[in-house]
Amino acid sequence: MRESKLMFLQYLTGLLILIFGTFHFLLLSYLAPTTNKVLYLYLGNTHQLIGGTLYYSTVKEIYTTLLWGAMFEAFLTVLVYHAFNGFRVILSEQFQGPRAEKIITYTMLVIALIIFIYGSRTIVVLLTGGG
Amino acid sequence: METILKGFGEVVKTVTFRVRRYDPEKDKSPSYKEYKVPVQKGMTVLDGILYIKENLDHSLSARYSCRMGICGSCGMIINGRERLACQTQILELNKDLIKVDPMGNYALIKDLVPDLEKLFKNHRAVKPYIIREEEKADAEYLQKPEQREKFAMFTECILCGLCVSACPTNGADELYLGPQALAQAFRYIADNRDLGFNERLNVLDSKHGVWRCHFSGSCSDVCPKGVDPALAIQYLKGLLTANVFVKHQQEGAAKGEPRKSVLETL
Amino acid sequence: MTIENKKGWISWFNPFKYGLDRWMYALHRLTGIVLGIYLILHIFETANILRGPVTWNSIMVSLDWPFGVHIGPIILSLVFLAAVYHGLNGLRLTIVENGLLLPRPYRPEYPYKAKSIRGLNLVLKIILGIVMVVIGVIGVLYIFTGVLI
Numbered sequence: 234m235r236e237s238k239l240m241f242l243q244y245l246t247g248l249l250i251l252i253f254g255t256f257h258f259l260l261l262s263y264l265a266p267t268t269n270k271v272l273y274l275y276l277g278n279t280h281q282l283i284g285g286t287l288y289y290s291t292v293k294e295i296y297t298t299l300l301w302g303a304m305f306e307a308f309l310t311v312l313v314y315h316a317f318n319g320f321r322v323i324l325s326e327q328f329q330g331p332r333a334e335k336i337i338t339y340t341m342l343v344i345a346l347i348i349f350i351y352g353s354r355t356i357v358v359l360l361t362g363g364g
Numbered sequence: 365m366e367t368i369l370k371g372f373g374e375v376v377k378t379v380t381f382r383v384r385r386y387d388p389e390k391d392k393s394p395s396y397k398e399y400k401v402p403v404q405k406g407m408t409v410l411d412g413i414l415y416i417k418e419n420l421d422h423s424l425s426a427r428y429s430c431r432m433g434i435c436g437s438c439g440m441i442i443n444g445r446e447r448l449a450c451q452t453q454i455l456e457l458n459k460d461l462i463k464v465d466p467m468g469n470y471a472l473i474k475d476l477v478p479d480l481e482k483l484f485k486n487h488r489a490v491k492p493y494i495i496r497e498e499e500k501a502d503a504e505y506l507q508k509p510e511q512r513e514k515f516a517m518f519t520e521c522i523l524c525g526l527c528v529s530a531c532p533t534n535g536a537d538e539l540y541l542g543p544q545a546l547a548q549a550f551r552y553i554a555d556n557r558d559l560g561f562n563e564r565l566n567v568l569d570s571k572h573g574v575w576r577c578h579f580s581g582s583c584s585d586v587c588p589k590g591v592d593p594a595l596a597i598q599y600l601k602g603l604l605t606a607n608v609f610v611k612h613q614q615e616g617a618a619k620g621e622p623r624k625s626v627l628e629t630l
Numbered sequence: 631m632t633i634e635n636k637k638g639w640i641s642w643f644n645p646f647k648y649g650l651d652r653w654m655y656a657l658h659r660l661t662g663i664v665l666g667i668y669l670i671l672h673i674f675e676t677a678n679i680l681r682g683p684v685t686w687n688s689i690m691v692s693l694d695w696p697f698g699v700h701i702g703p704i705i706l707s708l709v710f711l712a713a714v715y716h717g718l719n720g721l722r723l724t725i726v727e728n729g730l731l732l733p734r735p736y737r738p739e740y741p742y743k744a745k746s747i748r749g750l751n752l753v754l755k756i757i758l759g760i761v762m763v764v765i766g767v768i769g770v771l772y773i774f775t776g777v778l779i
Contacts, residue, residue, distance in 0.1 A: 237604045240575045244724045251717045258710075262772055271776025273694055280695060282687045285776075289683035296679075309673075316666040323659065326537045326576060334571065352673045358680055386633070393633075444647040471632035479632050517735050530648065532655065535637035578658075579727055581651030581747040590738025595746035602729025 436524030495560025527583035
């Protein structure tokens with residue numbers, strides 16, 4: 234693909250990440266379905282977790298809604314593209330030549346697919362009721 | 365008269381020049397040598413280097429010519445930053461130790477003399493001339509003053525090569541075109557007399573072309589003539605992004621009256 | 631017989647002696663790499679939700695108290711600040727690197743100071759700084775105390 238198309242997608246995914254990322258932070262704070270919006274709620278002075286927005290039941294409640302699940306899938310897609318295209322740019326500035334280009338592009342593509350599939354597995358399994 | 369000339373000819377202080385030396389016939393790798401140089405008011409770093417050459421060490425090599433900041437020969441790294449040696453006043457540096465290195469990102473021939481072949485090769489690669497279809501130009505191509513203002517500032521480049529030395533991408537990437545070549549590419553694409561956008565597109569839109577610039581602004585920061593290559597490159601990026609959706613059409617120039625060349629009338 | 635004189639791969643992280651833009655570029659790259667590594671680790675961490683409530687809660691506690699020290703909020707705050715800087719600077723670069731909000735071509739006058747890194751670009755950088763401080767303070771306060779402003 235032409236470099237200008239790849240870079241246009243880099244800018245576009247960057248903007249989308251800003252929007253989705255704000256939602257991600259808001260979900261864990263302002264929009265969380267608990268009354269006390271703290272991240273970790275411990276039992277007294279112990280290290281035992283009994284509530285908070287990172288508690289198991291809170292997280293499960295947020296992420297099993299279809300709307301937020303779909304948003305996380307889209308978030309994962311744009312994040313994976315932006316991050317691994319960025320790594321490809323940084324690496325191809327350090328190593329030049331046609332052979333190095335091929336190795337870098339394919340390595341980044343493979344790792345990106347692995348991360349994408351692994352992350353989607355979490356989202357899809359949660360959405361369909363497992364976990 | 366005496367008050368105007370007071371200070372000229374007087375040695376104000378003595379500074380130490382730490383110059384990077386490298387002789388290809390003798391040394392394996394570069395090393396630093398120190399020289400004590402007496403400084404008068406108004407002395408430039410180039411004056412200091414010529415003082416060393418005349419009085420202290422005849423073997424010091426440097427490139428210089430006009431000594432007034434227009435030929436672009438004396439680019440060096442002085443106290444960590446790219447400057448023209450003839451345009452840098454020693455007293456304005458405000459230091460007692462002046463470190464002089466040759467420009468980075470070029471091959472080194474000897475002492476302070478870099479091999480500028482990379483600069484010229486990249487410049488040629490963007491086809492820095494007006495490209496048209498007809499083989500023989502038999503009439504003027506008309507250009508209004510407003511059309512010239514769109515690219516006039518980028519014609520002031522003196523090919524000193526300081527921008528390529530300062531650019532962080534040039535430090536790592538061997539094949540990157542460099543801010544000088546990219547700014548000149550914009551100078552020709554924005555010229556309304558030119559019709560060669562598509563011919564230059566492949567080399568500009570490549571993996572080591574315009575998109576490896578990340579706007580660190582160092583090129584514009586060090587340019588001694590204020591050419592601002594970073595500005596040209598960002599305009600060029602805008603053109604290439606728009607080109608993804610709508611093919612860019614160059615303006616084109618009206619032709620004047622056909623004229624005979626003077627030689628034909630003789 | 632010429633020799634190499636490259637500044638080398640580390641030159642992107644040598645922002646001394648140049649202007650503010652060079653510092654912002656170095657920080658943008660650094661935060662990009664940090665966030666990219668954090669992304670990979672985060673995907674593996676969040677996959678643990680499929681292992682049930684007991685495992686998930688104990689992992690969350692051990693991430694809040696690594697090695698028994700309460701530095702969890704510090705790590706989260708650093709990642710949050712890196713994301714805010716990278717995002718806001720990226721927004722500025724998206725605008726400026728497409729030719730918008732840049733000065734029109736001008737004739738250089740002595741002392742030849744480049745206008746593309748000053749002017750409106752400078753205004754954008756100041757706005758970036760102010761917004762980053764505001765969001766950073768709100769976010770870090772929330773991470774440490776759970777209090778929302």
